[in-house]
Amino acid sequence: MRDVHYIIEQSIKSDILRLTTAGSVDDGKSTLIGRLLYDSKNIFDDHLQAVNEDSSKWGRDYVDYALLTDGLKAEREQGITIDVAYRYFSTPKRRFIIADTPGHEEYTRNMVTGASTADLAIILIDACKGLVTQSKRHSFVSSLLGIPHIVIAVNKMDLVDYSEYRYNQIREEYLDFASKLEIDDITFIPLSALKGDNIVHSSVHMPWYEGPSLMSFLENVYTGAGRNLVDFRFPVQMVNRPHLNFRGFAGRIASGTVKKGDGIKVLPSGQSSHVKSIVTMDGELTEAFMGMSVTITLEDEIDISRGDMIVHSHNLPHVDNKLEVILVWMGDEPSDKNKTYLIKHSSHYEKALITCLNYRVNPDNLHREDVEFLQLNEIGRVCLELFNPIPFDEYSRNRSTGGLILIDPDTNITIGAGMIINRSLTYGKNIYKHTGVIGHSERCLLLNNQPLTYWLTGLSGSGKSTIAFALEKEFYQKQKPVYVLDGDNVRHGLNKDLGFSIDDRHENIRRIAEVARLFNDAGITVIASFISPFEEDRIKARAIIGPRRFCEIFVDTPLEICIQRDPKGLYKKAIDGKIKDFTGIKSSFEAPAHPQITIDTTKTSIKEAVDIIQNYEIGID
Structure with missing residues (x-):
């Protein structure tokens, strides 16, 4: 009994290696894992007996070790892996978690799932076929996922007579391809999963190979270099308050270490404090580190x-609502720039x-290709705009806080996996966003203001500008810092290079939204008065400014009233054909679906409209 307890204790103390297998169809991934389990004596007798029986049932004249991992009935019938099969085993030196991932191109998303937490990837190459597209695709994905070690x-x-020449040929071909990837450690091992050569024991058939067997390498490879023990990142999973005298924040340390008494900041709010205690089920600790709950x-x-x-x-991540991401598309429907998605980053969900x-990557030659959207299993570089900023690191620095998944809010299905490669949208490789020493909260405190952007949208002549300037006067009298952005005014300077084409109208609103965000960041309330006829533009403006700061006000005045007013004579010119694509005449106005406030100036006075808007602000405080 003492021996059993000793074995269990030693097993718990040994570290864990998470690995994944990848490669093309029928390269022998499942057979390799089955042979690893068998030769390392990690198969129960009844399980092995069942595999023997199934091997005979499916017409094999040998023991098919792939059946140890191909657990789905459909996989056994087809002889392929179509799902991610996880297997757990251990040796006296180490514990292992293996993800056996599919080889078919249409199951690339499954491979991403299995490889996302791996410390090491085994990429199989059939000695007969050589390097094929799927081998390249999986190598590319492994490099994107930042897997530290590639075997x-x-x-x-055995099918090429254990040819050293053939092995060296494949090795050189792969190294030529891998030179274009960011892979730090590549190890080559010639083997036969079916015959057991170089799996656990060194092969007598390949005396020219002087390296370790696969199992020997897996037991001894160092994995600590891939763990970030420098940057303390603690995503809060739950506020733990069992009684009035205790309020703690529970979660799993994503990276780094923390000690009692450490100075901390809470993001994205920027509030500061010190660690009072670190509590676990086994009592309080003075220090905790990556991976601990x-x-x-x-x-x-x-x-x-x-x-x-x-x-x-003293060690802060980036905080931004704009990200540049390498995205693996997993959705059956193609990506859509006009759709609002949901991202999950650490423990946080946000609309995006x-x-x-920017481009799609061809996995065969790694060339960049211009496309309008990504389809199932395609990989591309995209820009994301989130409705609210999040704290994050680049994926290359911190896999835990640099990765995210994209979710379809309509179905709650994961449709993309992303690796953050840049802090924000970049228009040049050497352009970076800098964060000042004075934060948003300090500016708001200085000005005694919680800024919003009031976005007034409606037809020309609806009364937007009249309401905007009346509201500005009211705010000014109450000593609230405020500024009006008006459609005509910005075209005298900021947007004087833009015309009135569809593309220019889109760009006009985008620039205004960016300016409004900067004003809000400085603590100043913005009143934006623009026709902004397209729903798509207003949705993007909300995303740029942030939904918590964005109040959409629909000045819903009937077209015939606007034509009667015609304060600038624009409707008359449009009706006479002197102005093309004028909103309301030749171009449609897309009314907001869910505005925060709707005002009809034929029924509501300017003073009443101002009071309605001010009451909205009071209601959200």
Whole structure:
């Protein structure tokens, strides 16, 4: 009994290696894993007996070790892997978690799932076929996912008479391809999964190979270099308050270490405090590190909720609502720039738009291709705009806080996996966004203002500008910092280079939204008065400014009244054909679907409209 306890204790103390297999169809991934399990004596007798029986049932004249992992009936019937099969086993030196991933191109998304947390990837190459597109695709995905160690297992060497020449040929071809990828550590092992050559024991058929067997390599490879123990990142999963005298924040430390007494900041709010205690089920700790699930209490009462991130005050991640991402598309429907998606980043969910698609990557030659959208299993570089800023790191620095998934809010299905490669949208490789020493909250405190953007949309002549300037006067009299952005005024300077084509109208609104966001960041309330006839533009403006700061006001005045008013004589010119594509005459106005406020100036006076807007502000405070 003492021996059993000793074995269990040693097993718990040994570290875990998470690995994934990849490669093309029928390269022998499942057979390789089955052979690993069998030769390392990690198969129960009854399981092995069942595999023997199934091998005979399916007409094999040998023991088919692939059946140890191909658990789905459909896989056994087809002889392929179509799902991610996880297997757990251990040796005296290490514990292992293996993800056996599919080889077919249409199951690339499954491969991404299996490889997302891997420390090592085994990419199999059939010695007969050589390097094929799927081998390249999986190598590319592995490099994107930042897997620290890649093992190129040249399998089925028994079918090429254990040829050293053939092995070196494949090795050189792969190294030439991999030179274009960011892979730090590549190890080549020639083997035969079916015959057991170089799996656990060194092969007598390949005396020319002097390297380790696969199992020997897996037991001894160092994985600590891939773990970020520097940047403390603690996504809050839950606010733990069992009684009035205790308020802690529970979660799993994504990276770094934390000690009692450390100075911290809470993001995205920027509030500061110190760690009061680190609590676990086994009692309090003085220090905790990456991978541990703990509850942290703070010296100060701070408003923190699920999705916030606690970090060291002297080591901050980026905070932004614009991200540049390498995206693996997993959805059956193609990507859509006009659709609002949901992203999950750490413990936080946020709405987002795909604002641009820079290029798609051809996995065969790694060339960049211009496309309008991504389809199932395609990989591209995209720009995301989130409705609210989030704290994050580049994926190359921190896999835990640099990765995200994209979700279809209509079906709740994961449709994309992304790796953040840049802090924000870039228009040049050497352009970066800098964060000042004075934060948004400090500016708001200085000006005694919680800024919003009041976005007035409606037809020309509806009364938008009249309401805007009356509201500005009211705010000014109450000593609220405020500024009006008016359609005509901005075209005298900021947007004087734009015309009135559809593209120019889109760009006009985008620029205005960016300016409004900067005003809000400075603590100043903005009143934006623009026809902004397209729903798509207003949705994007909301995303740029942030939905919590954005109040859409629909000045819903009937067209015939606007034509009667015609304060600038524009309707008459449009009716006479002197102005093309004028909104309301030749171009349609897309009314807001869900505005926060709707005002009809034929029924509501300007003073009443101003009071309605001010009451809205009071209601959200």
